[in-house]
Every structure is written in structure tokens, then in C-alpha cells.
Amino acid sequence: MSRAPAVVAGGAALLTAAVVFGVYSFLRPAPGPQDFEGAGSDAVTVEISPGASAGEIAETLKRAGVVASAQSFVQAVVERSKEGSLRPGRYRLKRRMAASSALDLLLAPKSRVVRRVTVPEGLRTSEVLTTLSAGSGIPLADFTKAVAEPSGLRLPAYADGKVEGFLFPATYEVEPGATARDLLKNMIARFGAAARHVGLGKVTPERGLTPLEVVTVASIIQAEGGQDSEFPKIARVIYNRLQRGAKLEMDSTVNYALRRHTLKVSQQDTKVASPYNTYARAGLPPGPIANPGESALMAALRPAKGDWYWFVTTDPRHRITKFTDKETEFLKYREELNRNLGAN
Structure with missing residues (x-):
């Protein structure tokens, strides 16, 4: 009889402990999801x-x-x-x-x-597409097809459905899943931003010049090379010739017609049958010959003041260009260029 109360007391103690544990378990916050510690x-x-x-x-x-x-x-x-x-x-x-x-x-x-692709100023469309494909990993055929079907690229109305001149040179990020059409649309959108920034369509340097003609002038400026600071002077040479009704006689347009790049343009080259041959045809070519950057667009809209009628990049290696309104000086500059080309 003397042990019974002890047994009851022990049972009560166990019951109390169980109740306390249950209350603790109920009140204790649920464990959070499994997680690591630190920066890994x-x-x-x-x-x-x-x-x-x-x-x-x-x-x-x-x-x-x-x-x-x-x-x-x-x-x-x-x-x-x-x-x-x-x-x-x-x-x-x-x-x-x-x-x-x-x-x-x-x-x-x-x-x-981030995968990035950089498109330099002055590339032709075919060269831009090759650059985009190499930098993005997207097949060249996808870009070629997108250019051939330009309706969804959001080109300016005055582009006449052609992308040459409107693939703005810059560095672009290639997002996962991006398509050739996506990249081309981004480039054309960047052209639109640059065009608005320089005032293309609102300010024309010469009476009667359309936005497409401004882009065409800018593309020639860009293709002729030289330093950005000289672009307004190159623009002035172009406009001086246009105002006189003379032929532009730009080597860059002949090279475009012949699909090549060279500083050595022969007399035979200047006879190529092409609407882009400004030695054979007066006025501007029918469209851009390259994709210009913002500096070239700005120069086409705001040419320098001067009487220059000729310019020659006499030292291509150091990008030295000389301007003149005298034919004798022009011929001398051409000789200087040929000497420099011969030394290379």
C-alpha cells in the first residue's frame, strides 16, 4: 500500500511532462526550409x-x-x-x-x-550581318532571311524597306532566346534614337534634301574614313559638289559598287556600270553605302563652312586627311597618298 502513491505520482509526472512537451511543440515556430549558410x-x-x-x-x-x-x-x-x-x-x-x-x-x-556583340561604324549590311552572327551565335542565314523580309523590323518609312544605313553601330547585349530579328530591331531602334538626337527630319543642311539623302550623305562620310573631327569638312565637300551640279567622284561609292574595300581605285574601276558609281553619275547614289554612326549623321546635318572641293586621306595609317579648293593641291595630295600606299 505504501508504494501506490509513488506510482501514481510518477505517472502524474510523466503526464505533466508530456503535456508540457506538447504545449512547447505547439508554440515553437515550425522549422524553416532547408538552407545552406554562407557565400558558398x-x-x-x-x-x-x-x-x-x-x-x-x-x-x-x-x-x-x-x-x-x-x-x-x-x-x-x-x-x-x-x-x-x-x-x-x-x-x-x-x-x-x-x-x-x-x-x-x-x-x-x-x-x-552577358554576351555582347560590337558593330563598328561604317560596315556594310553584309558585314554587319556576319559580325552579328559571329558575336551572337545565331546562324547567318537567320539574319539574311530577316533582312530579306523587313516588314517587321520597324524601319523608318523613308528607308524604303532597305536596312542599309539603318543598322546603327554600337555594342548590343544578346539576351537568352534572342532571334536575328530581335537584334536587327534593336539596331534600327538605336538608329531612331540617334536620328531624333541629331534632329534628322527636322533640320536639313541644304534645301530639298530628304532624310534618306541625309543618311546617304552620312554613309559616304563614314565610308570615306578619316577622323570624326573632319567629318563636317567632308560633308561640306559633298555639298559643294552637289550645289555645282557636279559629280561626287567618291571612291567609296565605287568600292561599294564593286563590293570591296581599297584605297587603290583605278581609272578602269571608275567605269563600273552601277547606280552607285558617282564617277559616272551625277548626284547622290540611290541609297546609303554603309551604316553611319552619330558623328557622321551630325556632320551630314551640320557641315562645316568652307570652299573645299577636294579632300584626300594622304596618310591612312595615321588618318590624316587634307582639304583644298585648288586642283593643283589636290593632285599633289593624291601623289602623297600614292607614296604612302607604296611604302606600306
Whole structure:
């Protein structure tokens, strides 16, 4: 009889402990999703697809071993209200990262592995397409097809459906999933921005010059080379000849007709049968001969003041160009160019 109360007391103690543990378990916060600690180690590149949700990105990171669980990354995104800040692309991350650290890197521009393609000033369309294909990894045939079907490229109305002259030279980012048409549309949009900046369509340097003719002049300026500071003087030479009703006689237009690049244009070359041959035909060619940059567009709209009628890039290596209104000096400059060409 003396042991019974002890047994009851022991049972009561066990019951009390169970109740206390149950209350503790109920009040204790539920464990969060599995997560790593720290900034991780071992670099890994992860690609985020266009249009991917935070949950889809989280699964991508989990498969790559970047985060411990998809839930931990989604929680970090939601807590920081970054659902609309995640961009597609390729990112340099690390394995076994805390979800918050992984999010930090996805939001940091320096982590993004961006594929870029740079298109220099003065390239012809065929050369631009080759450059774009090499830099973007998109087949050249895709660009050729897009140019042949320009209706969706958003060209200016005055371009007459031709892209030559309107593929603005600059550096472009190639987003994942981008198409040839996407890149060409970006270039034409950049041309539109540059055209608005210089006032193309609002200001014409000479009476009767259309926007397409301005771009054509700019393309000749760009193709003739030299330094940007000399572009307004080259423009003045062009306008001085146009005002006199004379032939432009620009080697760059002959080279365009012959589909080549050279400083050695022969007399026989200047007889090529082409509407772009400004030795044979008066006035401007029917359209641009290259894709000019903003400096050339600005020069075409704001030529320098002067009586120059000739110019010669006498030292192509150092981009030295000389201008004159005297034919005797022009002939002397041509001889100087030929000597420099012979020395190279």
C-alpha cells in the first residue's frame, strides 16, 4: 500500500511532462526550409530562362546545387519583394550558397554573364550581318532571311524597306532566346534614337534634301574614313559638289559598287556600270553605302563652312586627311597618298 502513491505520482509526472512537451511543440515556430549558410564555394554558371517565375528559378538553382532547397530561395525572394527584379540570362554563382546570398548575386549586374556583340561604324549590311552572327551565335542565314523580309523590323518609312544605313553601330547585349530579328530591331531602334538626337527630319543642311539623302550623305562620310573631327569638312565637300551640279567622284561609292574595300581605285574601276558609281553619275547614289554612326549623321546635318572641293586621306595609317579648293593641291595630295600606299 505504501508504494501506490509513488506510482501514481510518477505517472502524474510523466503526464505533466508530456503535456508540457506538447504545449512547447505547439508554440515553437515550425522549422524553416532547408538552407545552406554562407557565400558558398566552387563557381557554377546558371542560366535563367526568359519568363521564368521565382519558383522555376528556385528549382534551377536547386538542381545546380546552388541552394539547399527551392523553398528557401522562394522565401528569400518573397521576403525582400524581389519577384519582379529577376532577369533572364547566365549568372556566375557558387554551389552551397545561402538562399539570400544567391539572390544577392542574381540581383548584382557584375554576376550576369552577358554576351555582347560590337558593330563598328561604317560596315556594310553584309558585314554587319556576319559580325552579328559571329558575336551572337545565331546562324547567318537567320539574319539574311530577316533582312530579306523587313516588314517587321520597324524601319523608318523613308528607308524604303532597305536596312542599309539603318543598322546603327554600337555594342548590343544578346539576351537568352534572342532571334536575328530581335537584334536587327534593336539596331534600327538605336538608329531612331540617334536620328531624333541629331534632329534628322527636322533640320536639313541644304534645301530639298530628304532624310534618306541625309543618311546617304552620312554613309559616304563614314565610308570615306578619316577622323570624326573632319567629318563636317567632308560633308561640306559633298555639298559643294552637289550645289555645282557636279559629280561626287567618291571612291567609296565605287568600292561599294564593286563590293570591296581599297584605297587603290583605278581609272578602269571608275567605269563600273552601277547606280552607285558617282564617277559616272551625277548626284547622290540611290541609297546609303554603309551604316553611319552619330558623328557622321551630325556632320551630314551640320557641315562645316568652307570652299573645299577636294579632300584626300594622304596618310591612312595615321588618318590624316587634307582639304583644298585648288586642283593643283589636290593632285599633289593624291601623289602623297600614292607614296604612302607604296611604302606600306
